[in-house]
Structure formats: C-alpha cells, structure tokens
Amino acid sequence: xxxxxxxxxxxxxxxxxxxxxxxxxxxxxxxxxxxxxxxxxxxxxxxxxxxxxxxxxxxxxxxxxxxxxxxxxxxxxxxxxxxxxxxxxxxxxxxxxxxxxxxxxxxxxxxxxxxxxx
Amino acid sequence: xxxxxxxxxxxxxxxxxxxxxxxxxxxxxxxxxxxxxxxxxxxxxxxxxxxxxxxxxxxxxxxxxxxxxxxxxxxxxxxxxxxxxxxxxxxxxxxxxxxxxxxxxxxxxxxxxxxxx
Numbered sequence: 001x002x003x004x005x006x007x008x009x010x011x012x013x014x015x016x017x018x019x020x021x022x023x024x025x026x027x028x029x030x031x032x033x034x035x036x037x038x039x040x041x042x043x044x045x046x047x048x049x050x051x052x053x054x055x056x057x058x059x060x061x062x063x064x065x066x067x068x069x070x071x072x073x074x075x076x077x078x079x080x081x082x083x084x085x086x087x088x089x090x091x092x093x094x095x096x097x098x099x100x101x102x103x104x105x106x107x108x109x110x111x112x113x114x115x116x117x118x
Numbered sequence: 119x120x121x122x123x124x125x126x127x128x129x130x131x132x133x134x135x136x137x138x139x140x141x142x143x144x145x146x147x148x149x150x151x152x153x154x155x156x157x158x159x160x161x162x163x164x165x166x167x168x169x170x171x172x173x174x175x176x177x178x179x180x181x182x183x184x185x186x187x188x189x190x191x192x193x194x195x196x197x198x199x200x201x202x203x204x205x206x207x208x209x210x211x212x213x214x215x216x217x218x219x220x221x222x223x224x225x226x227x228x229x230x231x232x233x234x235x
Binding site for chain 1: 151153160161162163166174177207209211222223224225226228229231
C-alpha cells in the first residue's frame with residue numbers, strides 16, 4: 001500500500017515570502033499521479049497542482065510549482081509571493097494511474113497547516 | 119457547472135440514530151468517492167463507485183456503514199446506528215471517465231460535518 005508523509009504539521013511565513021512544503025511517498029508503482037490540495041477554513045478541498053510521474057518536467061501553476069524527485073520519492077510544493085489567501089491546510093496526495101477497470105482513490109498525507117502573516 | 123453537491127452541510131444527531139449523507143456528482147463524471155476526515159486519521163477513502171457499481175469498499179469501517187449509488191447523479195452514505203466516534207467531515211468527490219484528460223483529477227464537494235452526540 002502507498003503511504004504519503006508530510007513532516008511539517010505547521011508552517012508560518014510573512015506575506016510575499018516564498019515557502020516550500022515537503023512531501024514524501026512510498027510506492028512500488030512506476031507510474032502514478034501526485035497532487036497538492038488546499039483546504040481553507042471553508043473546508044472545501046481545492047486542487048492546487050498535479051504532477052504525472054512519467055513527466056520529468058516539474059508542474060507549475062502561476063505562483064505554485066513543484067519539485068518532483070522521482071528517485072527520492074519526494075514531491076515538494078513551492079509557493080512564491082505568498083498571499084494572505086494562501087493560509088490553509090495543504091494536503092499531498094498520491095494516486096495510481098487510471099487503469100480503465102476502475103479508478104482508485106487518493107492516498108493523502110496528514111497535511112501541513114500554512115499560515116501567512118501580514 | 120455546479121460542482122459536486124453534498125447535503126446536508128452540517129448534521130447533528132444523537133447516538134443510535136440513522137444518518138444519511140447525500141451527494142450529487144458533477145454531470146458526466148463516471149466515478150464517485152466517499153472520504154472521511156478526522157483529526158486523528160486524516161482523510162481516508164471509504165468506498166468508491168465506477169459507473170454506479172461499488173468497486174472497493176475496503177475502507178468502510180464496519181457494517182454500520184453502507185453506501186449506494188442508484189443512478190449516475192446520486193449517491194448516499196448511511197450510518198445506522200450512529201456512534202460518537204463517527205463524528206467527522208465526510209467528503210464526496212467525482213472524477214471524469216477514461217476518455218477525458220482530467221480523468222485522474224478528483225473534484226470534491228464541500229463536505230458534511232457530522233456530529234454524533
């Protein structure tokens with residue numbers, strides 16, 4: 001079974017700073033997907049960014065980018081020019097590649113509570 | 119698109135009562151997932167459906183929990199009888215079918231916060 005580990009329960013940075021959230025995972029699969037989801041106080045789970053394991057290029061979405069190190073099984077999220085609205089829980093998640101016979105669920109880490117200070 | 123719709127948003131009930139949580143997936147999505155979020159255990163997959171058929175219910179904690187998907191636009195998660203340890207946030211998520219590029223992205227509802235007293 002896959003496991004996802006987020007070693008930082010809480011982080012706090014000043015507005016406009018850059019922050020990196022860590023995530024490691026364990027799997028025997030060679031192809032899979034990795035995700036970062038954001039959960040603000042509203043409780044809604046919002047997809048931030050997605051990475052496909054067979055792609056070597058790191059995914060980017062505006063101020064959000066990842067550092068995907070497949071050999072090290074590491075998938076960190078970098079938030080540049082952090083904003084007050086980035087304050088939220090951030091969850092790293094793993095999913096096997098869709099096989100066509102069924103779609104597996106996500107395996108989540110325990111989350112990192114990110115606080116952006118004004 | 120209205121997104122995944124869950125109801126109720128909050129549910130407070132007494133121990134021993136039956137609780138039914140509801141979910142309407144995004145139209146056209148083929149797979150539906152139920153997750154539970156607690157402080158102790160984080161987010162856990164309970165069960166998922168593919169084309170209305172339950173594929174994996176190994177995450178369902180015990181026989182008190184049951185889930186159904188009678189059609190492509192509706193699913194329920196039922197707890198009978200409910201216990202205080204069932205208190206959690208329950209999320210429903212859906213994902214497009216294999217022909218869509220976003221087939222591996224799960225779109226979540228706003229969740230139902232269940233409190234069992």
